[in-house]
Each structure stands twice: as structure tokens, then as C-alpha cells.
Amino acid sequence: MQTVMSSKMATSNNIAQAKRTVQQLRVEASIERIKVSKACADLMHYCGEHAKFDPLLMGIPASENPFKDKKPCTIL
Amino acid sequence: MAAQEVQPNETLASLKTESETLKTKLEEERAKLHDVELHQVAEKVEALGQFVMKTRRTLKGHGNKVLCMDWCKDKRRIVSSSQDGKVIVWDAFTTNKEHAVTMPCTWVMACAYAPSGCAVACGGLDNKCSVYPLSLDKNENLAAKKKSVAMHTNYLSACSFTNSDMQILTSSGDGTCALWDVESGQLLQSFHGHAADVLCLDLAPSETGNTFVSGGCDKKANVWDMRSGQCVQSFETHESDINSVRYYPSGDAFASGSDDATCRLYDLRADREVAIYSKESIIFGASSVDFSLSGRLLFGGYNDYTINVWDVLKGTRVSILFGHENRVSTLRVSPDGTAFCSGSWDHTLRIWA
Numbered sequence: 001m002q003t004v005m006s007s008k009m010a011t012s013n014n015i016a017q018a019k020r021t022v023q024q025l026r027v028e029a030s031i032e033r034i035k036v037s038k039a040c041a042d043l044m045h046y047c048g049e050h051a052k053f054d055p056l057l058m059g060i061p062a063s064e065n066p067f068k069d070k071k072p073c074t075i076l
Numbered sequence: 077m078a079a080q081e082v083q084p085n086e087t088l089a090s091l092k093t094e095s096e097t098l099k100t101k102l103e104e105e106r107a108k109l110h111d112v113e114l115h116q117v118a119e120k121v122e123a124l125g126q127f128v129m130k131t132r133r134t135l136k137g138h139g140n141k142v143l144c145m146d147w148c149k150d151k152r153r154i155v156s157s158s159q160d161g162k163v164i165v166w167d168a169f170t171t172n173k174e175h176a177v178t179m180p181c182t183w184v185m186a187c188a189y190a191p192s193g194c195a196v197a198c199g200g201l202d203n204k205c206s207v208y209p210l211s212l213d214k215n216e217n218l219a220a221k222k223k224s225v226a227m228h229t230n231y232l233s234a235c236s237f238t239n240s241d242m243q244i245l246t247s248s249g250d251g252t253c254a255l256w257d258v259e260s261g262q263l264l265q266s267f268h269g270h271a272a273d274v275l276c277l278d279l280a281p282s283e284t285g286n287t288f289v290s291g292g293c294d295k296k297a298n299v300w301d302m303r304s305g306q307c308v309q310s311f312e313t314h315e316s317d318i319n320s321v322r323y324y325p326s327g328d329a330f331a332s333g334s335d336d337a338t339c340r341l342y343d344l345r346a347d348r349e350v351a352i353y354s355k356e357s358i359i360f361g362a363s364s365v366d367f368s369l370s371g372r373l374l375f376g377g378y379n380d381y382t383i384n385v386w387d388v389l390k391g392t393r394v395s396i397l398f399g400h401e402n403r404v405s406t407l408r409v410s411p412d413g414t415a416f417c418s419g420s421w422d423h424t425l426r427i428w429a
Contacts, residue, residue, distance in 0.1 A: 018095065024269070024310075027306065036113075047121075047371050047388070056369070056409070067132040067169070068429055
């Protein structure tokens with residue numbers, strides 16, 4: 001009796017798990033998608049718009065970057 | 077009675093069949109919209125020139141492997157954590173150590189700076205995430221004010237404050253992520269869905285709403301709705317553990333770094349992988365990734381001690397940076413994009429610009 005009961009429990013756990021998987025897949029399958037070409041165009045557009053504000057991309061002069069070493073000053 | 081009884085075996089089988097059908101449908105729907113590759117669309121974009129990036133500062137002081145680091149919003153302070161249990165707050169401009177805390181555990185795998193700059197969070201093998209308010213008094217014992225916030229049933233792999241000091245998001249070796257109230261330590265939401273350890277997480281840029289992405293040992297990257305706890309999108313194209321995930325600055329995509337030696341870009345609106353950053357010569361895992369401010373560059377820290385810099389649009393490597401003497405374990409671009417910091421198993425952190 002004991003083993004029948006616990007195997008029934010295991011089966012119902014498996015079913016619960018399988019139900020969750022199906023529900024999750026339904027959620028994922030139902031989302032709205034756009035074409036890859038459109039998505040990529042938007043990514044490129046974002047890069048283009050923000051490129052000039054990207055210090056690591058554009059490189060900024062040593063005098064404006066606190067991490068770059070400035071030329072040492074000599075006091076005469 | 078018996079007639080109404082559900083036959084367990086049939087139900088399980090039919091659920092499994094429905095599951096397979098849905099998976100196939102998902103792939104078909106994604107494939108329908110796959111009309112082009114990112115690097116093809118980017119052919120007309122001007123190629124990037126040569127990059128000269130060098131180590132500008134080396135932060136020395138940890139006694140063992142650096143596992144994690146985070147920038148303060150003030151763009152100069154950094155918090156880092158190490159295998160030896162130490163958490164250090166540095167002034168990256170001067171390389172001075174401003175605070176140091178010794179955690180009661182080793183392998184402090186996660187640390188994060190609070191948005192206000194007034195506290196740091198950290199945790200690891202203690203299965204917890206604790207918050208330490210930072211005192212202006214350098215002599216004050218930080219450990220005395222420690223507040224335990226998160227409790228997992230396995231190691232803490234990553235943590236991040238949300239857009240305030242009041243909430244923390246955590247990921248754990250117990251396979252879950254969780255959202256916590258810092259003041260009360262209360263669990264606000266938990267996120268179940270990964271089939272193995274969750275190794276990393278990143279919050280969407282605040283403009284794009286309440287979602288975050290996580291990556292795990294189940295090779296999946298999951299996108300979650302923070303309010304409902306629901307996994308809204310899932311991506312499984314990596315061939316091994318995902319060590320790092322980071323949102324593209326617009327919030328419409330995210331990058332991942334994996335033990336399969338590749339980094340990948342996933343677009344959320346197209347719901348698929350749109351680029352792979354790999355080379356035959358790169359055979360060691362990528363441990364951490366981050367974007368430059370415009371999203372054009374992707375920096376990847378690797379287990380072969382190098383940092384590879386990728387052109388996100390064209391898919392090509394534009395630079396390889398040497399300097400660390402052991403695995404690069406963590407990498408973050410500074411909040412204003414002027415530099416990035418890498419931490420390594422060689423016990424040091426380096427600032428590159």
C-alpha cells in the first residue's frame with residue numbers, strides 16, 4: 001500500500017511539473033516578436049546615436065579622462 | 077467514482093507531447109522572423125579603427141582570487157570581493173583602500189554597490205547576502221553594522237540593488253533568484269525556473285521596466301518579470317554554463333558569456349540569438365561581459381587570462397588585452413563609460429582606458 005501511495009505521489013508530482021512546463025511554454029510561445037532585420041536595425045541605430053558619447057569607443061583626451069596619466073608638470 | 081478518476085500515465089504522456097509540440101512551435105515562430113544576421117545588416121556600418129587600451133591603475137591588496145567587483149555611481153569608487161573572505165572599497169583614481177571588511181565565510185562570490193554609494197552588499201558560501209552601511213569614520217568597525225538580508229539554501233552567486241537602496245536581487249546555487257526588502261529582510265518575490273545553479277543576473281535599464289535576466293548552469297538565460305515572478309522569455313543556445321549576462325544599454329537585448337568559450341547577443345523583441353562572438357583560437361570560457369556606453373563594444377573577460385574586445389554589430393574582435401596573470405573573473409564598465417575594471421584570480425583589479 002505504502003509503495004503504491006508514494007508512486008502515486010511521485011506521478012502526481014511529475015504531472016504537476018509537466019503542467020508547469022506546458023504553462024511556461026505557452027507563455028513563451030505567445031509573445032509578440034519582430035523580424036530580426038528590424039531588431040538589428042534598431043540596435044545599429046542605438047549604437048549610431050550614442051557613439052559620440054562613448055568614451056571607450058571614441059577615445060577621449062588624457063586631460064579629460066581621470067584614469068589616463070597627465071603629462072607631469074615641472075615647476076620652474 | 078472510478079470513471080472520473082484521472083489516468084496518471086495518460087495525462088503525463090499527453091502533457092509531455094504537448095510540451096514537445098509547443099517547443100517545436102516556439103522554434104518555428106522564431107525561425108519565421110529570422111530573415112537576416114546582425115553582421116549582414118551591419119555590413120554598411122563603418123569599421124572600427126585600432127584601439128589602444130592600457131592598464132591605467134592596478135589595485136593590489138586582496139590576498140587571494142578576486143571574484144567580483146562593482147562600481148559606485150560616483151564613477152570612482154569600486155567594491156571588490158575575494159576568495160579569502162575580504163571585501164574592499166577602493167578609490168580607483170588614487171588606488172587607496174577606503175574600507176575593508178572580513179566576511180565570516182570564504183569565496184565571497186558576489187558584491188554590489190548601493191545606488192546611494194552609502195552601502196555595499198556581499199555574500200557567497202555563507203548562502204546569504206548581507207548589507208554593510210559604509211561609514212565616513214574609517215576607524216569604525218563595519219562588521220558591527222552588518223545586516224543580513226537574503227537567505228538561500230546554497231551559495232550566493234550574484235547580487236544587485238534595484239534602483240534604490242531598499243531592494244536587492246540575488247541569484248544562487250540553489251537554482252533560484254529572489255527579490256528582498258533590505259530593511260526587513262523579507263522575501264518579496266522568488267523566481268523559479270532554472271534547472272541548476274543560477275550564476276549571474278542583470279537588471280534591465282530602468283527605462284525599460286521591471287525585468288531582469290539570469291544565466292545558469294542549465295545553459296539557459298531567462299528573462300523575468302519582477303512583479304509577477306514569471307519567466308517571460310528563455311534562451312537556450314549556449315553549450316555550457318552561462319557565467320555572465322549583461323543588458324545592452326537600450327534594454328532591447330542582452331549579452332552572455334559562457335564556459336563554451338563564446339559570448340552571444342540575444343535580442344528580446346526578436347526573441348532569439350542574433351550574434352555569436354567566437355574564434356577558433358578562443359577555447360577558454362568567458363567569465364564576464366559588459367558593454368561600452370553606446371553598446372558598440374562588448375568587453376569579455378576570459379579564463380585564459382585575456383580580455384577580448386568585440387565589435388557588437390560586425391561580430392569581429394577588435395582588440396585583445398593582456399595583463400592579468402590568471403583568470404579574469406569579473407569585469408564592469410564604469411558608470412560614465414570612461415574606463416572599465418577587471419578583477420582576476422591573480423589577486424588584482426585593473427582599470428583600463
